[in-house]
Amino acid sequence: MLRSRTLDALVGAEVHLKCENHQRVGAFKFRGAYNAASRLTPEQLARGIAAYSSGNHAQAVALAARELGTTAVIVMPEDAPPAKRDATAGYGAEIITYDRYTGDRVAVAEALAAERGLTLIPPYEHPHVIAGQGTAALELVEETGELDALLAPVGGGGLIAGSATAVKGLHPGTRVIGVEPEAGDDTRRSLAAGRRVTVPVPRTIADGQALPTPGELTFSLNRRLLDGIVVVSDDEIRDAMRFAFERLKTVLEPSGATPLAALLSGRIDALPRRVGVILSGGNVDAARFAALCGTPG
Secondary structure (H helix, E strand, C coil), rough: CECCHHHHHHHCCEEEEEEEEHHHHHHHHHHHHHHHHCCCCCCHHHHEEEECCHHHHHHHHHHHHCCCCEEEEEEEEEECCHHHHHHHHHHCCEEEECCCCCCCHHHHHHHHHHHHHCEEEECCHHHHHHHHHHHHHHHHHHHHHHCCEEEECCCCCCCHHHHHHHHHHCCCCCCEEEEEEHHHHHHHHHHHCCCCCCCCCCCCCCCCHCCCCHHHHHHHHHHHHHCEEEEHHHHHHHHHHHHHHHHHCCCCCHHHHHHHHHHHHHCCCCCCCCEEEEECCCCCHHHHHHHHHHCCC
16 A cells, blocks of 8 residues: 555545555456465366467466466467566466467467367456456555545456456445546546447556456456446546656556546546545556656647
């Protein structure tokens, strides 16, 4: 947990930051990956695990597999950040690449799992993964007490679905608000339409949120539990990353900075007094961080 008087004064609220960038593998994803993998049978573990991810879930499954004494094969986009790809390989996983703009990662991973007899652990479409992710918000409210609002990034929807389940279960009056990049607002559009919609593959610096459609299971939860979705621009994300580095002394990757960006840019209407924010990850290499957070134009 992290507090900042400067941040409180800037936004006019008491802000409690949950720093999942300091979690194992540098992101919240280890929670869900390990929760799902640890429930596999000895036979399933002996055969191995498969997953698909742009980076953080990849690392999480790779580490969970290593911790549990099994192997992992991960389907990753060719343009995944090198730091995330290298870390995944460093945990001992085999990496299979695909083109995110023309390929179907789910189809590739499912075919691979079927061919090799592996158990597929998806990044968000799994009840044990969602439950594991929700422990981030559970810990937040256990430490801070009841919040007026909770902000979390939305990609496939697993983190915010688990978080909303946990927080609403304890404190039904807490507003749960998701944050998406402007170029990838598939969940916002889906909530407005009352059904899952698909957008073009987003081109945004928030690679962990560059998904064209929300998950079926996660959307079924989020349409009932969320109080709203707001969006932020890539420039606002950069500003939030820079603020976190300079004033909070912490490093965030673009996707991990989107809720902070929403606060700093005033995207939350009628901001309440006590706000929790999940900073979901910090996996960004030095060169990319410097390029993104250099002197603003």
